[in-house]
Every structure is written in structure tokens, then in C-alpha cells.
Amino acid sequence: MIDLRVEFAGLVLKNPIITASGTFGFGLEFSSFGDLKRLGGIVVKGLSLKPREGNPMPRVAETPCGMLNAIGIQNPGVEAFLRDKLPLLPWRETAIIANMYACTVPEFGELAGVLSGEEGVAALEVNVSCPNVTHGGAVFGQDPTQIRKVTEEVKKRAKGKPVIVKLSPNVTDIALCAQAAEDGGADAVSLINTLLGMAVDIRTRKPTLANVLGGLSGPAIKPVALRCVHQVCRKVSIPVIGIGGIVSAEDALEFILLGAAAVQVGTANFLRPDQSFRIIDDxxxxxxxxxxxxxxELRGSLKLP
Amino acid sequence: MVERNCREVKVREVRFLGTWDEPSDFVELTLDNPGWESYRPGQFAMLRAKHWGLELPWGRPFSISRVDAESVTFFVQVVGRGTSRLARLRPDDVVIIWGPLGNGFSAPPATPTLLLAGGMGIAPFRGYIENHPSPEFLHLLFAHRASIDFYPYLNMSEKVRAESIQERSPDDLPLIIARLEAAMDEYEGGLVLACGPTPFLRTVQAHALKKNIRAEVSLEKTMACGVGACLGCVCKDGQGKHVQVCARGPVFATADVQI
Known part of the structure; x- marks a missing residue:
């Protein structure tokens, strides 16, 4: 019996497979497809202080080996999550990680304050990288100084809960952003969020997405994600969670070989809704x-030429 | 509007039971029954052929046309990359299926019910007619563009009162709309169910609201997950709030949705 447990940043997970924010709802949507208690962790849909309706339709598009999304953090707000969803989740057995979305440093702090008071929240993931809302995360995610400030503020309000900063690949040097998160006191970084992309419909001569731009995810971005995780693992000493195009156990191991403590599975949950459970089995x-x-033994054992 | 959980829904791998025909733009897709004991007509399932690999990462949503002990049937019109691949399935190809999903149509017994089908929107009504407790109360009105031979209409018209009307050119539209509206006017106090292209549903909704006729429409949206998670298939409800078509629909009362 192979032990799949991983421990990092104060978290103890029964395996390194975590479902990624925005692709697994609040977890409950998937409870018929597998036992949620078997997952290493669940990062819930991005939460904001107030409910958000998100972007206009259409807001998803399938692309070769991937997809674009511009959902715009549609969510019922943090209070509704804590009241209606969290009590139904198996938070004693599986790490429930709250993904936080805000537009200002004080808002991030307030959100962290609300979430960190909850026993059922295992960790906070700071979304400084969502490219979909023009006045939002993109500003933070592309400026190391802002990343550090947001991290410091969230850490201050986290009441000791691990703070994970989720990084955007839409930057010149993602390792600098990871460094800034580490300097701000982050317990871990997770990467990559989606790559900014676009799709065009020649019949209508319009962008496929109403938001024009969207985030690219799925197997198409895995090589970019591996590169980013590799660069970040060499730069920072805090744990790294690998994300980007993971659809199989082999994919997950590729990130772990680079040094990732754990991984998040996102778009693969759409291949079939039991895919994350299958990856664990595999x-x-x-x-x-x-x-x-x-x-x-596997972690960070990449043999470089 | 009840948000249905899908606790009993599983992902299954089932065999394609069809024969190998020349690919057509209209395909009846029959699969092994994935273990479904019941479903509600108007519900849908997500389909993804196992051999698709990673190029198309999403399943495709299809209204369930009929279910029997051995098999489940869908009607597929080729419109893009996924449907063209589904139309080329070979016998014994394996299809990944999760369903039944969504809510389905109301089926009150002994209620005069008008079924309005536009094109492939006829699909769910086949099972609706087969499962209805009092089919003698049903009336099917089918509007279509392609030849009627491409649709399962003849099979259905043997079981209930039915009429069809073909749109041969855009000039036929006013006549078709007038026929739809006249048919609906006979169902004040009854029930109207509609499935078809978006403009068709808008026409039905506008007339139902104007004449205060109880009506339900089944919406069609591009979907990634089909289970309420990705938020890619939302429409606006009666209050202008985004709701998932997959989890809260695909069938909506006309007063509860903006089409």
C-alpha cells in the first residue's frame, strides 16, 4: 500500500490531488461522482465579500486541448458560502481551501478575516491573478509590490491559517511574483492560473466570448505550467502547488518531480466529472x-542536464 | 423552481449500439442503457466518446430522447466538432455518459398539453409521449426545415394527435409563427411545452406571457461540465440573476427565464 499523504504549509492531505477553483463548484456538485472525502483537498469557487453575477454570456469556449473562460467570479458571496455550502462539505476529512477574490487590499483583508474564523476552512488561496475582471486581480497579479502587500494583509488576518497565493502566468517573470508572495509571508504559492487568450468566430466576425478576452486552461497549457513551476521551485523555499493541464496521474507526477508539494486538477474535471477521483486511483x-x-522521494528529483 | 441534486447520477462507459452508416447530418444515437431506472423527459445527458483523447475536453449535452430497459437514444444533428465525431461512431465504440441531468418537463395527467417542437427540439418529446400517463391529451406541433424523414416524427405521430409544418424559406416564417400562436391559443388553461432553436422559444415565450398561457421551454446552451460547476451555461432568471441552465433547467417556466 503506497502512502499518498502529503504535508506542507501546515496542511496534512491524504493525497496530493486537490481540485482547482472554478472547475469543481463548491464540491457538492460532484458528490455523486466520487466520495469527496477521498480528495486531498477542494479549492472552492472564487469567493467575494458580496455576491457577484459575473460576466455576460457567452463566457466559455472550447479550444483545441483546452478551453477559454471569462466567468467573472460569479459567486453567491462569502456569507452564503459559509452558511449554505461549507456545513455540507466533509471539511473534517478533506481540506477545504477558500479561494478569495477582491479588488482592493482592504477587501482582501476583510475577506480573509471572515474566512479565517471558520473551523471548516483549512487554508486561504488568494486569487491575485484572475484576468477576467478588468479592475480586479490582474493589477495585483502583475505587480510584485502589490502581491507582497496583499499577501501581508491576508496573512495578518488569517489567524494562523495557511495562506496560498495563486499566481498568474501573464507576467514577464513569474518567479519574481512568487518571491514577492514569499516575502509577504505566504505559506505556499499555487500556479499557474489561466493564460490570457481569445477566440474568434469568423461567421459572426465577433470574439467568441462576450468579455472578448478569457483565461486559457486545459492540457494545452501544461508545458507552460511546467516551465513556470520549474522556475518558481528554483526561486522560493515555500511549498509550490502545481496547476495547469493536469488530466492524469502521470501529469501530476511531472509537477511533483519538479518539486511541487501537491497539484490542483481543473479543466480535467470537465473531461468527465469523476476524473479527479480517477487520478487519485491511478x-x-x-x-x-x-x-x-x-x-x-519523487518530489524535486528532476534530473537536470 | 427546485434545484435538483444529482446524487444518484454516475459516470458510465457504455457501448454505441448503432450500425455503421454513411455519416449524415442527422443521427439517431443509441447506447447501452447505463443503468438508468428512470428519467424525466426533458432531462439531458453529457456524452463524450472515449477515443476522443484530449483535443475536445468537453462532453456534449443532448436531450434524452427515449430510454428502455436495454438502451438510451439521443438525436444528434451535426453542428460542430463534437457532433461530427459522434455521427461517425462505429459499433461497439465506447461512450462516456453522465446523466440524467437537469429537471425535465412537467407531465400532469389529464391536462390538455401542446408539444411545440422546432427541428431537433423534437428529441425529448419522443420519450415524453411514450411515458405520459394520458397521451390522448397531447398534441404535437412540429416545425422543421430539413426533410421530415430526418426526424423521428412519423413514429410519434402514430401515437398522438400531430401535425408538422416545414419552413422551406424564410418567407414561411410568419405563417409558421401564426400557426404556433393559434395552436397555443387553444391551450389557455392547459399546458404548452416547447423545445427548439432560441428564436422559436422566444416566440413561444412572448405569446405565452401575452396570453397568460402556462408554458415551459427547454433551453439549449454550450456546456462544459453539465453538473452546475463551471457556470458556463447560465441564463438570466425572472429576476435577472444568472442561473445555470444545466442544474436549474434546462426546462424553465416562461415567467422564470429571460431567453
């Missing part, structure tokens, strides 16, 4: 393929 077999029975 992990031991993939580890044997990589000639190891220990995630600790």
Missing part, C-alpha cells in the same frame, strides 16, 4: 512507472 500505478513508491 497515482500508485504511475508512481511505480516512475520507479518509486514514495512521493517524498
Amino acid at each position: 497515482l500508485p500505478r504511475a508512481m511505480i512507472k516512475a520507479h518509486s513508491d514514495s512521493l517524498g
Whole structure:
């Protein structure tokens, strides 16, 4: 029996597979497709202080080996999440990570204050990288100084809960952003968020998305994600959570070999809604393929030329 | 409007039971029954052929046309990359399916009910007619563009009162709309159910609201997950709030949705 447990940033997960924000709802939508208690963690849909209606339709488009989205953080607000969703989640068994979206440093602080008072919230993930709302996260995510300030503010209000900063790849040097998060006191960074993209419909001569621009995710971005995780792992000493195009246990191991403590599975949840559970089932077999029975031994063992 | 949970819904891998025909733009897709004991006509399922690989990461939503002990049937019109691949399935190809999803149409017994189908919107009404407790109260009005031979209409018209009307050119539209509205006028106090293209549904909704006729429309949206998570298929409800068509619909009372 291979031990899949991972421990980092004060979190103890039964395996390194976490579902990514925005692709797994509040978890409950998937409870018929697998036992949520089997997941390493669930990052819930991005939460804001007040409910948000999100962007106009259409706001998703399928692209080769991926998809674009410009949902715009539609969510019922943090209070509704705490009241209606969190009590139904198996938070004693599976780490429930709250993804936070805000437009200003004080708002991020307030949101962190609300969420960190909840026993059922295992960690906070700071969305400084959502490219969809023009006045929002993109400003923070592309400026290391802002990343550090937001991290400091959230950390101050986190009441000791681990703070994970989710980084955008839409920058010149993502390692500098990771460094800024570390300097601000982040317990971990997660990367990458979506790559800014666009799709065009030649029949209507319009952008496919009403928002014009959207975030690209899915297997198409995995090479970019691997590169970013590699660069960040070499730069910072805090744990790194790898995200980007993971659809299989093999994909997950690729990120772990680079040094990732855990991974998040996003667009793969749309391939079929039980895909994250299948990846967990498959992990031991993939580890044997990589000639190891220990995630600790595999982690960061990339052989560079 | 009840938000239905899908606790009993599972992902299954099932065989394509069709034969290999020349690919057509209209395909009857029959799969092994994935273990469904019941469904509500108007519900849908997500389909994704196992051999698609990663190029198309999304399943495709289709209204469930009929279910029997052995099989489940969908009608698919080729409109893009996913549907053209589904039209080329070969016998014993494996399809990943999750469903039944969504809410489905009301089926009150002994209520005069008008079924308005536009094109492929006829799909859910096949099972609706087969499962209805009092089919003698049903009336099917089918508006279509392609030849009637492409649709399961003849099979259905044997079971209930039915009429069809073909749009051969855009000039036919005013006549078709007038026929739809006249038919609806006979169902004040009854129920009107509609499934078809968006402009068709808008026409039905406008007339239902104007004449205060109880009506339900089944919406069609591009979907990524089909289970309420991705928020890619939202429409606006009666209050202007975004709601997921997959989880809160696809069937909406005409007063509860903006089309």
C-alpha cells in the first residue's frame, strides 16, 4: 500500500490531488461522482465579500486541448458560502481551501478575516491573478509590490491559517511574483492560473466570448505550467502547488518531480466529472512507472542536464 | 423552481449500439442503457466518446430522447466538432455518459398539453409521449426545415394527435409563427411545452406571457461540465440573476427565464 499523504504549509492531505477553483463548484456538485472525502483537498469557487453575477454570456469556449473562460467570479458571496455550502462539505476529512477574490487590499483583508474564523476552512488561496475582471486581480497579479502587500494583509488576518497565493502566468517573470508572495509571508504559492487568450468566430466576425478576452486552461497549457513551476521551485523555499493541464496521474507526477508539494486538477474535471477521483486511483500505478513508491522521494528529483 | 441534486447520477462507459452508416447530418444515437431506472423527459445527458483523447475536453449535452430497459437514444444533428465525431461512431465504440441531468418537463395527467417542437427540439418529446400517463391529451406541433424523414416524427405521430409544418424559406416564417400562436391559443388553461432553436422559444415565450398561457421551454446552451460547476451555461432568471441552465433547467417556466 503506497502512502499518498502529503504535508506542507501546515496542511496534512491524504493525497496530493486537490481540485482547482472554478472547475469543481463548491464540491457538492460532484458528490455523486466520487466520495469527496477521498480528495486531498477542494479549492472552492472564487469567493467575494458580496455576491457577484459575473460576466455576460457567452463566457466559455472550447479550444483545441483546452478551453477559454471569462466567468467573472460569479459567486453567491462569502456569507452564503459559509452558511449554505461549507456545513455540507466533509471539511473534517478533506481540506477545504477558500479561494478569495477582491479588488482592493482592504477587501482582501476583510475577506480573509471572515474566512479565517471558520473551523471548516483549512487554508486561504488568494486569487491575485484572475484576468477576467478588468479592475480586479490582474493589477495585483502583475505587480510584485502589490502581491507582497496583499499577501501581508491576508496573512495578518488569517489567524494562523495557511495562506496560498495563486499566481498568474501573464507576467514577464513569474518567479519574481512568487518571491514577492514569499516575502509577504505566504505559506505556499499555487500556479499557474489561466493564460490570457481569445477566440474568434469568423461567421459572426465577433470574439467568441462576450468579455472578448478569457483565461486559457486545459492540457494545452501544461508545458507552460511546467516551465513556470520549474522556475518558481528554483526561486522560493515555500511549498509550490502545481496547476495547469493536469488530466492524469502521470501529469501530476511531472509537477511533483519538479518539486511541487501537491497539484490542483481543473479543466480535467470537465473531461468527465469523476476524473479527479480517477487520478487519485491511478497515482500508485504511475508512481511505480516512475520507479518509486514514495512521493517524498519523487518530489524535486528532476534530473537536470 | 427546485434545484435538483444529482446524487444518484454516475459516470458510465457504455457501448454505441448503432450500425455503421454513411455519416449524415442527422443521427439517431443509441447506447447501452447505463443503468438508468428512470428519467424525466426533458432531462439531458453529457456524452463524450472515449477515443476522443484530449483535443475536445468537453462532453456534449443532448436531450434524452427515449430510454428502455436495454438502451438510451439521443438525436444528434451535426453542428460542430463534437457532433461530427459522434455521427461517425462505429459499433461497439465506447461512450462516456453522465446523466440524467437537469429537471425535465412537467407531465400532469389529464391536462390538455401542446408539444411545440422546432427541428431537433423534437428529441425529448419522443420519450415524453411514450411515458405520459394520458397521451390522448397531447398534441404535437412540429416545425422543421430539413426533410421530415430526418426526424423521428412519423413514429410519434402514430401515437398522438400531430401535425408538422416545414419552413422551406424564410418567407414561411410568419405563417409558421401564426400557426404556433393559434395552436397555443387553444391551450389557455392547459399546458404548452416547447423545445427548439432560441428564436422559436422566444416566440413561444412572448405569446405565452401575452396570453397568460402556462408554458415551459427547454433551453439549449454550450456546456462544459453539465453538473452546475463551471457556470458556463447560465441564463438570466425572472429576476435577472444568472442561473445555470444545466442544474436549474434546462426546462424553465416562461415567467422564470429571460431567453
